Amino acid sequence: MTGAEPLAGAVFNPPGALRIELSLAPEWGRIEFIRVAVGQALAAVLHPHDDRIDALSMVSAELLENALKYGARDQRAVGFTVERTGDPIAITVENAVDAASPHPDALRVRLAWIARFPSPAQAYLAALRDLYGDERPRGSGGLGMVRIAYEGGCALHCETPAVDRILVRATLAGPAAPRSSGPVPEDPGDAGERLRRVD
């Protein structure tokens, strides 16, 4: 930036608006940095004790893990966006997939499976029961997406913007009550301690 360019839209957005857009090298070690960074950014715009901070930090990590596990073997970058312009907060991950990858279809099937349950909690309990007793080696056994719906409280959406790309968006609608009431502390040490630095 030259210094002469304005921060587009910044002054027109309401307080608490947030947009983080990153292009990440597909390296596992970066996920923890993003998880912590998302938590700290949300702590800055929400109440530091808001439960959505932990929830969406986890959602960020799970979506990125999925992109790295099932993305194209030669993918060069993973797109990651967090956006909040009102109450809903959306986290989007877009990445390349191999043209013949079964992952996009498997993901759609998984999301449809979750949607069949009356609640995400019931889907999560069912997913755990499916995995219990199954001792075959597996990654997360498809638990990540159900966890995003249940623990993250997010609605999930996936699309394929191109034959070799997949986009997954998790949207958390509506405000949550903070874990404790009271004003935001002047010293962010409390939130900082909870979101411990990545060493």
Next chain:
Amino acid sequence: MALRDLVVDSLTLNLQLDPERIIVRWLGKAGMRNPSTALAPFFRDLITVAEESGRFVEFHFQEMEHFNSSTILSIMQIIQTLRRKQLKLRIVFNAQLKWQKMTFEALRQFDAGDGLFEMSSDGS
């Protein structure tokens, strides 16, 4: 067999033995790609000591900051293995943290009422 603490990436499993229990404190963060690779040898030794000593196993998660779904799967596998071997497991979590409450309350469905799997929380 001597059990030792496990430190892998940002996760520490801290061991403490008393006459009745093998207490394992889970500390830090578990975001490993393949947690079972790191955890399986530790769990194998843990089970051996539990079988030989007659102690039960107690996992404390209160100080965990985060774990991924692959780690949840590893925890489920140790729950199953301990049950199959008729070894008792108690899990203690922090119910004041919503994410811990949600994660661990969901595991309560595997409590068969036979005393082999117990859950308790700091907040209860």
